[in-house]
Amino acid sequence: MTISRARLILLACASGLLYPLSFPAFDLGAVAWFALVPLHIAVEYLSPGRAFRIGWLSGTLAFTGSMFWVITAMNVYGKVPFPIATLVMLLLTIYLGLYMAVYAGGLSWIRTTFPTLGFLPAPFLWVTLELIRTYFLSGLPWALFGYSQYQWLPIIQLADHFGVYGVSFLLVLVNAALAETMIWGFKAYRGFQIRSFPWPSSVAATAGFGVALFYGTTLLSSAQHAPTRTLSVGVVQPNVEQAQKWDVAFRQETMARYDRLTAGLGDNLDLIVWPEAATPFVFEMEPQYRAVVNDMARRAGAPLLFGSPALRRHPDGRPFLLNSAYLLATDGQILGRYDKQHLVPFGEYIPFHNSFLFFLDKLVEGIGDFEAGPGSTLLMFKPREKNPPTVTAATLTDFHVKFGVVICYEVIFPNLVRQFAANGADFMVTVTNDAWFGPSSAPYQHFGMVVFRAVENHVAFARAANTGISGFIDPYGRVVQQSPIFTQEALRGTIAVSHQQTFYSQYGDLFAYACAILIALLCLTGYFSHDTEPAGGEPAGRPA
Incomplete structure (x- = not known):
């Protein structure tokens, strides 16, 4: 036939x-x-x-x-x-x-x-x-x-x-x-x-x-029906236009927007999350603006996780950038930093730049000279004191939670996220800047992949996007809350903290x-x- x-x-x-x-x-x-x-x-x-x-x-x-x-x-x-x-x-x-x-x-x-x-x-x-x-x-x-x-x-x-x-x-x-x-x-x-x-x-x-x-x-x-310990988490979606994001003249407006949205989250939060590259400056290199961020964390009364580039140098003095997420305590102390380990080709670096793709350096605007971080670093903080749903030996001790951060593109790699869960992450945070995608299907596709990372490892996700989708996903993939794209949002949610490891984890x-x-x-x-x-x-x- x-x-x-x-x-x-x-x-x-x-x-x-x-x-x-x-x-x-x-x-x-x-x-x-x-x-x-x-x-x-x-x-x-x-x-x-x-x-x-x-x-x-x-x-x-x-x-x-x-x-x-x-x-x-x-x-x-x-x-x-x-x-x-x-x-x-x-x-x-x-x-x-x-x-x-x-x-x-x-x-x-x-x-x-x-x-x-x-x-x-x-x-x-x-x-x-x-x-x-x-x-x-x-x-x-x-x-x-x-x-x-x-x-x-x-x-x-x-x-x-x-x-x-x-x-x-x-x-x-x-x-x-x-x-x-x-x-x-x-x-x-x-x-x-x-x-x-x-x-x-x-x-x-x-x-x-x-x-x-x-x-x-x-x-x-x-x-x-499973009892769980929970955290109160706030995520901020500032919706800063991509053309204004790194404009020095727009810095004050950007920080004022973060200040207003963060204050709108209210009190008694365990953690506040800003998106990828939230600060329109290199956090560790700008004392004046660093003090502004420290003051926001102090007034919010909760640790602040935010994205910012980190500038480092090779042994020979050549500078390079890391796409980083900082965890900042209310007293201004840096509790930890995660450096993005899987970079975006043609976005954060140009593959084969020194050979046949040399010409893209003049065509693609905004590509930074980023390098990859060391691996699946867990961050840790102590949440507010509150009565746990069940009393166990673990809850009678000085309770700290450990969590992993994946930045933007990293969340689409199943094994990369799995490594955080295998290392003991109690929950996950993903920060992103989906403004690059515009009003297309990509922000929705990107968000849908986070659902699978939650299900694969039975860990809750908090997601903060410059514009998004921002929101919360429970350990079984249920979308608890989500924002529209291209809007300014401050979302407050409750996420489960669990340390169970799935077969996939x-x-x-x-x-x-x-x-x-x-x-x-x-x-x-x-x-x-x-x-x-x-x-x-x-x-x-x-x-x-």
Whole structure:
């Protein structure tokens, strides 16, 4: 059985257009459960080489729709000319489309080599490629398939064992089973001689979905009754325009805005959080403005966490910057500092700057000479005295809480956040400046990823954005409070303090690596024992 070139292209385009609809700000998460069905149907009728090309088309469309905001960030805020910004975005999405190309080509090869397996290897291959995308060339795990389900809390609870990759696995498993069932139906309708209904993939998808839903529903129900110690936290969203953020003439207004919003949080807070690069100056290098920040912390009566660049020097005297978050006590003492460890390529540094990308130094406005921090540093403070919900040996001692901070882009890396939880973080804070994204889907996509970091590690998150979304997320991914974007906000919330470690916190991406090992073994077996290209070239349709 064959299918026309035009229909194959339409099928590829269908998946490419459906994929971004499942992510914010479209938020049609239900679409993800069938978005890849057209691509799988196309793969059934193609050789690995042609499947690769069709997958590349589908993937390029999918990531262009998911990451169109790159043009806004580069053109409006980075001052890169629009044609160049568009070209950079297309180069990025063409690169990301390669992962879907490899998926389609690889799945076709596996189907040719192991026809009895059906589409069962599909989710293992997909997760393997998502894992590679997370780490290869600094990593860009944006728009991983599982993130599309950030609003469906019962389904995503399995991330506490398998990470976001587990949700991606389930989505692809269901897509593959639906596609295989449809292919079987097409062949049966046309009178082709086929063996039987594709039970293995259908049973696996139904069982996987059922177990995930049961586990998540049960976990959320039991979590409602678990006693927890809580903290009162305030977050400030000043909404300082990007063009004014580092304008010396606007410093007084910026600090006055922080002062007003911080005062509006009220009293009896355990912690106040300002966003990434909150101070429009280098905190340690400006005594006059440092005194202003110290005074705000004193009047607020709570430790203040805020972002500010830190200037350091190499042994040879060359200066460099750190993107830092300071924890300031009410008496002005610096209780700790976290330095961002995973920097943004083309935002905080230019990769290959000394070789073939030297010209970007004159094109991209605002790229600093930042360097990475040392690692997952925990910060610690003593909260206000109050009666704990349960009395234990721990609460009878001098109680301090430890927390981790991730700055902006870092929160999209599952293993990076996991390291804070594994090291004993009681809760997490993420600070960001999403003004770079403008009024696009990116702030909503960025916020949705924080939901998964909370679920994976069962830690609450407080999030402060220059403009956002700011808000609070509980240890099970429930959004307790969130702000609109491009507004001035002062949010006060209560977050849980817990020190339980999930399976994911302890073992990380074990599931994803297991998928990669299985795919590697399958490929090695197929390579050494099967001819990858059947005689006659194009397959005429495989048995269901």
